[in-house]
Amino acid sequence: MRPRAGMLLALVLLLAGCTSGAVPARPDGDSAATSAGTAVPAQAAPAGRPANPEVILATTTSTQDSGLLDVLVPMFERGSGYQVKPIAVGTGQALALGARGEADVVLVHAPEAEQEWMAADNGTARLLVMHNDFVLVGPPDDPAGVRGAASAEAGFARIAQARAPFISRGDDSGTHKQEQAIWQAAGLDPRGEGWYQETGQGMGATLNVADEKRAYTLTDRGTYLARQSGLQLEIVLEGAKALLNVYHVMPVNPAKFPGVNAAGGQAFADFMVAPATQEIIGQFGADRYGQPLFFPDAGKREDEVGS
Amino acid sequence: MLSRVLRGLRAPPTSLAPRAAPLANLDQAQRAVGHDQQQPGRHNVAGRPAAQDGAQHAAPLHHAALLDLRDVVVRRGDRTILDVPALAVWPREVLVVVGANGAGKSTLLQVMALLLAPDMGEVRFRGEVVDARRDPVAVRRRMAVVFQEPLLFDTSVFENVASGLRLRGVARAAVRARVETWLDRLGIAALAGRAARTLSAGEARRASLARALVLEPELLLLDEPFSALDYPTRQALLAELPPLLASARTTAVLVTHDPIEAQAFATRAMALQAGRVVAAGAVRDVLVAAGLAPPL
Amino acid sequence: MDVLLGAVVQAVRLLLSGDREVLRVTALSLQVSLTATALSLLVGVPLGTWLALARFPGRRLFLGLVNTGMGMPPVVAGLLITVLLWRSGPLGQLRLLYTPTAIVIAQFVIAAPEVTGLTVAAMQQLNPRLRLQILALGATRWQLLGLLVRETRLPLLAAVMAGFGAVISEVGASMMVGGNIPGQTRVLTTATVLETSKGNFDLALALGLLLLALIYVVNLTLTWVQQRERPL
Numbered sequence: 130m131r132p133r134a135g136m137l138l139a140l141v142l143l144l145a146g147c148t149s150g151a152v153p154a155r156p157d158g159d160s161a162a163t164s165a166g167t168a169v170p171a172q173a174a175p176a177g178r179p180a181n182p183e184v185i186l187a188t189t190t191s192t193q194d195s196g197l198l199d200v201l202v203p204m205f206e207r208g209s210g211y212q213v214k215p216i217a218v219g220t221g222q223a224l225a226l227g228a229r230g231e232a233d234v235v236l237v238h239a240p241e242a243e244q245e246w247m248a249a250d251n252g253t254a255r256l257l258v259m260h261n262d263f264v265l266v267g268p269p270d271d272p273a274g275v276r277g278a279a280s281a282e283a284g285f286a287r288i289a290q291a292r293a294p295f296i297s298r299g300d301d302s303g304t305h306k307q308e309q310a311i312w313q314a315a316g317l318d319p320r321g322e323g324w325y326q327e328t329g330q331g332m333g334a335t336l337n338v339a340d341e342k343r344a345y346t347l348t349d350r351g352t353y354l355a356r357q358s359g360l361q362l363e364i365v366l367e368g369a370k371a372l373l374n375v376y377h378v379m380p381v382n383p384a385k386f387p388g389v390n391a392a393g394g395q396a397f398a399d400f401m402v403a404p405a406t407q408e409i410i411g412q413f414g415a416d417r418y419g420q421p422l423f424f425p426d427a428g429k430r431e432d433e434v435g436s
Numbered sequence: 437m438l439s440r441v442l443r444g445l446r447a448p449p450t451s452l453a454p455r456a457a458p459l460a461n462l463d464q465a466q467r468a469v470g471h472d473q474q475q476p477g478r479h480n481v482a483g484r485p486a487a488q489d490g491a492q493h494a495a496p497l498h499h500a501a502l503l504d505l506r507d508v509v510v511r512r513g514d515r516t517i518l519d520v521p522a523l524a525v526w527p528r529e530v531l532v533v534v535g536a537n538g539a540g541k542s543t544l545l546q547v548m549a550l551l552l553a554p555d556m557g558e559v560r561f562r563g564e565v566v567d568a569r570r571d572p573v574a575v576r577r578r579m580a581v582v583f584q585e586p587l588l589f590d591t592s593v594f595e596n597v598a599s600g601l602r603l604r605g606v607a608r609a610a611v612r613a614r615v616e617t618w619l620d621r622l623g624i625a626a627l628a629g630r631a632a633r634t635l636s637a638g639e640a641r642r643a644s645l646a647r648a649l650v651l652e653p654e655l656l657l658l659d660e661p662f663s664a665l666d667y668p669t670r671q672a673l674l675a676e677l678p679p680l681l682a683s684a685r686t687t688a689v690l691v692t693h694d695p696i697e698a699q700a701f702a703t704r705a706m707a708l709q710a711g712r713v714v715a716a717g718a719v720r721d722v723l724v725a726a727g728l729a730p731p732l
Numbered sequence: 733m734d735v736l737l738g739a740v741v742q743a744v745r746l747l748l749s750g751d752r753e754v755l756r757v758t759a760l761s762l763q764v765s766l767t768a769t770a771l772s773l774l775v776g777v778p779l780g781t782w783l784a785l786a787r788f789p790g791r792r793l794f795l796g797l798v799n800t801g802m803g804m805p806p807v808v809a810g811l812l813i814t815v816l817l818w819r820s821g822p823l824g825q826l827r828l829l830y831t832p833t834a835i836v837i838a839q840f841v842i843a844a845p846e847v848t849g850l851t852v853a854a855m856q857q858l859n860p861r862l863r864l865q866i867l868a869l870g871a872t873r874w875q876l877l878g879l880l881v882r883e884t885r886l887p888l889l890a891a892v893m894a895g896f897g898a899v900i901s902e903v904g905a906s907m908m909v910g911g912n913i914p915g916q917t918r919v920l921t922t923a924t925v926l927e928t929s930k931g932n933f934d935l936a937l938a939l940g941l942l943l944l945a946l947i948y949v950v951n952l953t954l955t956w957v958q959q960r961e962r963p964l
Contacts, residue, residue: 215913230819332930337931546864549868
């Protein structure tokens with residue numbers, strides 16, 4: 130028994146010894162667990178390895194889920210020599226991480242929260258990157274008659290009036306905040322109403338729930354397009370100003386948090402607004418969905434977006 | 437007669453029971469060393485010095501003693517469970533400790549085996565002080581203990597008997613040879629490959645004895661080794677064990693409450709009551725004094 | 733029903749196709765959890781033995797702590813370790829957050845009380861005289877530990893399986909301290925949660941089945957060792 134147990138222990142320790150410190154290589158190219166890939170253009174020669182190569186990027190789950198980062202991050206790493214750790218959490222948590230100096234750069238899409246964040250001196254800059262839009266989806270027969278509404282607020286008002294089932298993410302995410310802003314603009318408060326339900330989950334799961342219950346929900350176009358084939362839901366309202374989802378990238382302020390990788394954070398921000406990157410962004414998703422998921426906006430003023 | 441009983445604590449026996457004949461020469465040798473000493477101290481159960489030479493010596497070290505307890509006291513809470521001012525174990529003797537349940541016999545054995553540190557007093561092995569608290573592995577390896585239960589390990593009989601040798605790092609070939617020898621002597625050679633779990637009480641007892649004897653210890657301590665056995669098994673072992681001990685020239689301390697065991701084995705006896713020695717000397721005398729045997 | 737069947741098919745296909753991401757994720761899961769389990773054994777078995785046999789003031793309190801640790805929600809452990817490993821935290825200098833090492837630490841904190849508590853229970857089952865007998869045979873402290881472990885090998889192997897099972901299926905702490913970064917700290921459990929939240933239920937189920945298969949294989953091996961050689 131002794132030698133056998135000893136061998137088993139040795140095997141365990143050997144396997145164990147192969148970890149800790151040894152970081153598996155980054156994924157490149159397509160694989161089943163990542164989503165769409167676009168053609169990657171030729172790269173400039175990679176820069177020398179920077180002094181502090183680790184960059185912690187705090188972003189949102191929907192940004193991660195769209196698959197855009199799976200294309201952009203490897204590009205950035207190859208070109209700059211930095212190694213990015215994308216931490217995909219809820220918008221609130223992403224901003225909180227930045228506000229603690231636990232992240233080097235933040236990429237989110239919640240303008241009001243971002244402005245508060247910048248006002249607290251947490252970032253060195255707030256750069257407009259891109260936008261995608263939300264769409265209101267619902268059952269094909271559109272029981273609340275949302276189709277044809279003049280604005281997002283009007284569409285929501287019709288749903289409230291018809292007491293049609295509406296599913297919300299309810300998780301303080303960018304999508305959720307956008308949805309709440311529209312309710313507020315429409316002068317409505319649906320919380321507590323029987324027809325209004327919250328899932329507390331991500332966009333994909335929320336879409337499934339809405340599909341099951343033949344309800345309305347607010348979703349970003351990218352997730353909807355990705356899941357479209359499996360859903361009965363259809364777009365009932367799109368293009369309205371209030372449905373635009375604007376992304377900003379904000380390097381964290383090293384004066385406030387000395388531990389952050391200021392150079393790395395800035396490098397990533399610069400990368401996101403660089404023309405070559407913006408072009409990639411503009412093409413992302415086109416070959417898979419027939420239309421791009423994102424619209425590059427670097428350099429524009431915020432009120433110019435979407436016009 | 438009373439004086440003989442009272443004298444026997446520290447001195448080795450001046451008269452030997454006939455059945456312990458092989459040890460007669462030993463007694464002569466020890467007398468020559470001048471063992472008859474009076475013990476200073478509280479309760480001088482050692483009594484008057486021996487009559488032989490009439491001299492009274494102070495009580496220095498007794499180099500010849502294998503094990504030497506001085507002023508040993510063991511307390512549990514506020515109860516004193518063992519109080520032995522002086523006790524010696526001489527080479528090649530078989531000392532039997534008798535007493536009722538709860539008299540402190542097992543405690544005494546554990547102190548001797550360096551498994552229990554007394555609250556007061558000291559223990560010497562071959563003249564050197566040993567402290568049970570300091571993990572005296574080297575000295576423990578010169579002894580062997582057999583407890584009331586066989587306490588075998590969950591492995592084969594062979595591995596059980598070999599365990600003490602393996603702990604000492606004995607070479608494989610030597611282990612095999614010695615284990616096989618002692619399995620044979622205890623009559624359980626056929627059980628070598630059996631799982632220890634499956635043995636009968638008698639077989640397990642033989643295995644635990646083999647495990648101790650294979651170590652060829654300088655001192656063998658036995659705590660009521662036969663109490664759980666049936667009559668025929670006990671009789672068989674009582675007949676087999678003394679010659680084995682004698683031929684190996686092992687010193688032994690045997691704890692028992694059975695007078696037959698005491699008389700089969702021992703060259704000297706001691707009776708414990710409530711943690712104190714109340715009688716010591718020739719086996720028969722002590723048994724009578726302790727009420728375990730009828731007077732002659 | 734066909735959802736499950738589809739998942740099984742996809743799981744097999746994923747494995748056979750040698751999908752790199754899946755293989756990477758599986759390998760990392762195994763490495764991290766085996767390391768954490770091994771470490772918790774190295775600490776938990778001697779500690780549990782000592783706790784079972786030694787007597788010292790405050791022993792009961794300490795035992796209570798260990799038993800509480802067994803029931804601690806892994807998410808709480810993850811949160812505590814995250815706060816420790818933050819840049820602003822006491823161990824921030826080590827830069828361990830969002831690395832596989834951080835996951836090993838979190839899983840160790842989860843498994844160690846489990847292994848310790850089960851070892852205490854196993855040792856307390858032994859005859860109290862056995863320890864004396866082993867010492868009387870001339871064992872050093874370490875030899876004593878080794879023999880006691882050999883005597884309790886059956887329940888200890890069960891403790892290993894319990895510890896391993898607890899950590900390989902753990903998701904909350906691994907997510908928090910690891911960050912679920914693709915190619916770096918994504919393990920089977922966090923990948924499953926991710927795919928579920930994205931709505932890719934087929935893939936999520938497939939990963940889940942893969943995880944189950946992994947747990948089964950490891951436990952099968954351990955059970956085989958445990959149930960071997962019971963000579964009659």
